[in-house]
Amino acid sequence: MTKTLVSHVGIAVKDLDSAIKSYEILTGSRISEVENVESENVKVAMFSSVGGRIELLAATSEDSPIAKFINNRGEGLHHICIYVDDIESKLRELKKAGIKVIDETYRLGAEGKKIAFVHPQNLNGVLIELEER
Amino acid sequence: MTKTLVSHVGIAVKDLDSAIKSYEILTGSRISEVENVESENVKVAMFSSVGGRIELLAATSEDSPIAKFINNRGEGLHHICIYVDDIESKLRELKKAGIKVIDETYRLGAEGKKIAFVHPQNLNGVLIELEER
Numbered sequence: 001m002t003k004t005l006v007s008h009v010g011i012a013v014k015d016l017d018s019a020i021k022s023y024e025i026l027t028g029s030r031i032s033e034v035e036n037v038e039s040e041n042v043k044v045a046m047f048s049s050v051g052g053r054i055e056l057l058a059a060t061s062e063d064s065p066i067a068k069f070i071n072n073r074g075e076g077l078h079h080i081c082i083y084v085d086d087i088e089s090k091l092r093e094l095k096k097a098g099i100k101v102i103d104e105t106y107r108l109g110a111e112g113k114k115i116a117f118v119h120p121q122n123l124n125g126v127l128i129e130l131e132e133r
Numbered sequence: 134m135t136k137t138l139v140s141h142v143g144i145a146v147k148d149l150d151s152a153i154k155s156y157e158i159l160t161g162s163r164i165s166e167v168e169n170v171e172s173e174n175v176k177v178a179m180f181s182s183v184g185g186r187i188e189l190l191a192a193t194s195e196d197s198p199i200a201k202f203i204n205n206r207g208e209g210l211h212h213i214c215i216y217v218d219d220i221e222s223k224l225r226e227l228k229k230a231g232i233k234v235i236d237e238t239y240r241l242g243a244e245g246k247k248i249a250f251v252h253p254q255n256l257n258g259v260l261i262e263l264e265e266r
Binding site for chain 2: 002003004005006009011012013014019022023025026027028029047048049050051052053054056074075076077078080082084085090093094097099118120122123124125126128
């Protein structure tokens, strides 16, 4: 059976309210709410979907990874979040295959989900977030 | 009812075979086949999913938009493809809202689907492909 691969695609933006307006027109859908993720100094707006959602991310401080990303590369596609069945096992499998991970073990993200980041270096320049189903 | 927003996320890669291997490990799934899109000078490998799929894109010629993208920015996230109910109506709506489009009208993409590209300029640096459901 085919499962859902992509949890969401993250887009780094400067002005969240203005980006929400454009993406509401584009997608024809509405965000439900804006979440403040204090640990990452970021505000997040998620467009719901069956399967891959769209997540807009704006920095709330110059220390935020999102502020650094925009300073270096400009606004744009930031990461893809992929569902995995067992995050610890996937991290071990990736390391064994020579794929560099950022998080050696999972941490708890929004809604208490187990997440971990994988380095873009061995994944064709793409920052990947893993999320346990 | 919530619908599927994202058809797929496109990733520009230099070496398709090597990227397929990494992404097979990452996603735990396998591509079904590699398609040669001659009109775009590109080879495409798609990872199936319920909802957003992952599409790896490699140039087959230096004229390919993918070759130009990689020369300018390196490998990485290239575009998001969003489902729309009526592509002509969505293109009109976007233009009316001051969002610059690349294709004034749809063209036929893989599997005879109606597609059109929207310029990154008013969408926070993200190249968007529209695909009629």
